[in-house]
Amino acid sequence: MMSRNPRRMLARIGELQVLLVPPALWLLLFFLIPVAVILAFSFTKTNGQGGILLDFTMEHFKRALDPLYLKLLGRSAMYAGLSTLISAAMALPAACFIAFSPPKRQKLLLFLVFLPLWTNLLVRLFSFVVILSDGGLLNQALQTFSLTTEPLHLLNTPFAVILGFIYWNLPYMIPPIFVSLDRMNVSLIEASMDLGAGRMTTFRKIILPQAAPGIAAGLVLCFIPALGCFIIPDILGGPDTMMIGNLITSQFGQGRNWPFGSALSSLLMLLVMLAITLYLRFFNPATQSANGKR
Amino acid sequence: MLEIKDVSKKYGSAVAVNSVSLRIERGEFFCILGPSGCGKTTLLRMIAGFERPSSGRIRLEDTDITDIPPYQRDVNTVFQNYALFPHYSVFDNIAYGLRAKKCPAAEISDRVEQAIALVGLSDLATRMPAQLSGGQQQRVALARALINRPKLLLLDEPLSALDKKISEQMRYELADLQAKTGITFIYVTHNQAEAMTMAHRVVVMNNGCVEQCASPTELYQRPATRFAAEFVGSMNFFDGTIEPMGGDTDTFGILLEGQAHIRRRGQADGKPGRSVVFGIRPEQLRVSLLEPKEYENGLFGQITRHVFMGDATQLQIHLQNGKLIEVKVPNYLLAGDLVMALEANEQVWVIWSQGSGVVLYDV
Numbered sequence: 001m002m003s004r005n006p007r008r009m010l011a012r013i014g015e016l017q018v019l020l021v022p023p024a025l026w027l028l029l030f031f032l033i034p035v036a037v038i039l040a041f042s043f044t045k046t047n048g049q050g051g052i053l054l055d056f057t058m059e060h061f062k063r064a065l066d067p068l069y070l071k072l073l074g075r076s077a078m079y080a081g082l083s084t085l086i087s088a089a090m091a092l093p094a095a096c097f098i099a100f101s102p103p104k105r106q107k108l109l110l111f112l113v114f115l116p117l118w119t120n121l122l123v124r125l126f127s128f129v130v131i132l133s134d135g136g137l138l139n140q141a142l143q144t145f146s147l148t149t150e151p152l153h154l155l156n157t158p159f160a161v162i163l164g165f166i167y168w169n170l171p172y173m174i175p176p177i178f179v180s181l182d183r184m185n186v187s188l189i190e191a192s193m194d195l196g197a198g199r200m201t202t203f204r205k206i207i208l209p210q211a212a213p214g215i216a217a218g219l220v221l222c223f224i225p226a227l228g229c230f231i232i233p234d235i236l237g238g239p240d241t242m243m244i245g246n247l248i249t250s251q252f253g254q255g256r257n258w259p260f261g262s263a264l265s266s267l268l269m270l271l272v273m274l275a276i277t278l279y280l281r282f283f284n285p286a287t288q289s290a291n292g293k294r
Numbered sequence: 295m296l297e298i299k300d301v302s303k304k305y306g307s308a309v310a311v312n313s314v315s316l317r318i319e320r321g322e323f324f325c326i327l328g329p330s331g332c333g334k335t336t337l338l339r340m341i342a343g344f345e346r347p348s349s350g351r352i353r354l355e356d357t358d359i360t361d362i363p364p365y366q367r368d369v370n371t372v373f374q375n376y377a378l379f380p381h382y383s384v385f386d387n388i389a390y391g392l393r394a395k396k397c398p399a400a401e402i403s404d405r406v407e408q409a410i411a412l413v414g415l416s417d418l419a420t421r422m423p424a425q426l427s428g429g430q431q432q433r434v435a436l437a438r439a440l441i442n443r444p445k446l447l448l449l450d451e452p453l454s455a456l457d458k459k460i461s462e463q464m465r466y467e468l469a470d471l472q473a474k475t476g477i478t479f480i481y482v483t484h485n486q487a488e489a490m491t492m493a494h495r496v497v498v499m500n501n502g503c504v505e506q507c508a509s510p511t512e513l514y515q516r517p518a519t520r521f522a523a524e525f526v527g528s529m530n531f532f533d534g535t536i537e538p539m540g541g542d543t544d545t546f547g548i549l550l551e552g553q554a555h556i557r558r559r560g561q562a563d564g565k566p567g568r569s570v571v572f573g574i575r576p577e578q579l580r581v582s583l584l585e586p587k588e589y590e591n592g593l594f595g596q597i598t599r600h601v602f603m604g605d606a607t608q609l610q611i612h613l614q615n616g617k618l619i620e621v622k623v624p625n626y627l628l629a630g631d632l633v634m635a636l637e638a639n640e641q642v643w644v645i646w647s648q649g650s651g652v653v654l655y656d657v
Binding site: 188193 | 342364366371373374375377378380381391395439
């Protein structure tokens, strides 16, 4: 029990605040300062040789709002959004199955969910290349069984990019949904069926609301990294699947235009923050889970 | 009304319910009583439809419901942990069953109001379950089940999570509710006091089997098995043998533990020489310094322990033949702080009438 003496309580809180020093320092040094630098860069001019001139300008933001780049942003949001939604749709039944499994099988299945994370993403993406390419495993299989005559062109298409995102997302989507379902009392499902609700109604009115905080967390965990991702479109995509992440990378790389890259990054960050604010406003996982406890 | 016929449930090689047959009448408050792991909850879950029997049939009125899913049975359940939907208000919880059956909205709100009033929660309709006390949650669970006017209401240890006082008060409320609604209740519990106070009939289960099915009085007065006798109240047991007929035809003799001869009113249900168990409850015995009368039975022993229990004193008596028995003496006989002024180690007669106790033949 905490002491009731207010002065001593304050002292305790003071002591506890010491624990916040390392992460606070860390975030200041490696997050806040770099973000501030990027933000500052986005208002400076280029010197034409990859460096910057300390002169205030808005030209990079104006350029970023060019339809060409907005289209890129729209495409990124589309790929990230679509793949996140498909991942959620795939993860929900899987999470249900894991949550309603006996403890031993539960452990094994969760282990399998996390297993892909043991290998480097780059390596795993190249295995997708091996599978999806014109002469790849999938096309060989399809032709062997005479399902297709010509090889299907799968690699370097939006399909491959979205597939890659789904694959990347699943280990981040299943666990939060699993956690919220695992916390759920199984007799709620029995109670619903007992009261005359069939399987679909029970899923819609009991399981889905109970899974909602997990789904919400999963959507955020998957959508945001996918939005700014550049590796997956780089390896699995083609010229038509360029995403905002690729553009930003190229500005810091071959483009040698740090200020423009910074402006794009800032804009993306702003959009993400806006999205999260709206999302918390209308679909707050914290209030959901307050009622979601047993 | 409900007929359970030869129902068994096996999980692998473990038998949870072993060939149980029961018949429950319309409007009955029926109790399934037994220790944990006796199969009572499994039996209830098979009636509700959450489990399918390995063999046997269950009929509700004229329909075989063995293979019907829970949501198509005219049966509702009050769960042990209430299983209220945490994301719905009290009102929405109670309305759930009617909404699932697509009742018109006006009828739903009327019936929910009635159900909420029936369990005395009218002010709490908009609360969430997490904002209710245990007793209130219990009432919501009851209202949620009763509003569907089921043919059968199943209750799975509904009072076990409540404080003693509230749970005792709820016993009477449940009994009243059952009488008022006329719905057949099947109530599962491990608490014999709950079964005795509420039920019209009680079935005692042990190891997946039925030990006895009888009214509470019958069960207490004439337990059919040693398990039933011990589970409901407590009982002293003696191994015995039926003695050859004497001249007296109103009573017969039993030889207890090969030493003491006692007389028992009535006719023996077996030939002389047959092994029986004689059982007698602690409160059916009295202690005395005087020898028993000729129409009484008595055994001589020494008091080895006094246990003061408030309303009565439990005496442990070491009989001459070495056996320990319990005697419960009402505390209106207290003299000073000792029952009948009896000291520890005092030698006394333990006496009972020839009509008391039970003779168990299937041992």
